[in-house]
Amino acid sequence: MQPFFPVQQLSPTASIQDTQKWLIKNRFSSYARLFSHFSGSDLLKLTRDDLVQICGPADGIRLYNALKSRSMRPRLTVYVCQESPQGSPLLERHCTIENGEHRSSATLHVYHALYLEELTAAELIRKIASVCSIPLGRIHQVYRQGPTGIHILLSDQMVYNLSDESCFLISTVKDELGEGLHLILK
Missing domain, CATH: 1.10.150 (DNA polymerase; domain 1)
Structure with missing residues (x-):
């Protein structure tokens, strides 16, 4: 096909x-x-x-x-935000001091919209790699965090059954050899 x-x-x-x-x-x-x-x-x-x-x-x-022709509507929209290696979101607002008062502002999560047409794990991984600036060859496995924190290997069937406009925070973990990465969709 x-x-x-x-x-x-x-x-x-x-x-x-x-x-x-x-x-x-x-x-x-x-x-x-x-x-x-x-x-x-x-x-x-x-x-x-x-x-x-x-x-x-x-x-x-x-x-x-x-x-x-009009642009076709994507079959699935997914929003992703990458965590920094320390486990905190990429962009944070810092604490400020105004008039002698200490004010801390909330963490700012910036998400990217991914528009999927094929509904396959390969398409989702390609688009995640692109928005997160990760070379595709460095991604060894992608997991979705499931109940009680278990890691479920991403599959075509899982992507097919994702709800439209699902949101995920992406954690990166080095693989066992330290050469590649595992991504975890939380």
Whole structure:
């Protein structure tokens, strides 16, 4: 099964060069020369009938749909926040002293939204690695903290059954050899 890559929208502000790149990236390279002087705005102004007349019925409709497509809603949204190695969140507010009074402010947790389309453990791990700036090859295992603190190995079935908009705090633990990392989703 081939992976599905949603069509990226062509911006009305796209330059002629950006429009050419968009056509090639979205499998319309045979029409790049024909539209070589079109900006994003020019191409987006064309009607369905215009495109059918220029490109023929099959490619004209396909190009029209690509130009007018809306972004698909992700199948699952997960929010993650990485803990620092000391176990505290990455960003903290410090204690301040105002008018002789000691005030401490709460810890600030900054979460990243991960939008999943495939609902697989591999997709979730790739996206976690990206937002946490961890090389994918360093991640050896990913666990979800379960009841009574047990660590459950992340699987496709587990990702498939996550509730939409689940929130996780990510702890990193060095593996036994100290070369890789285990991630724990709390």
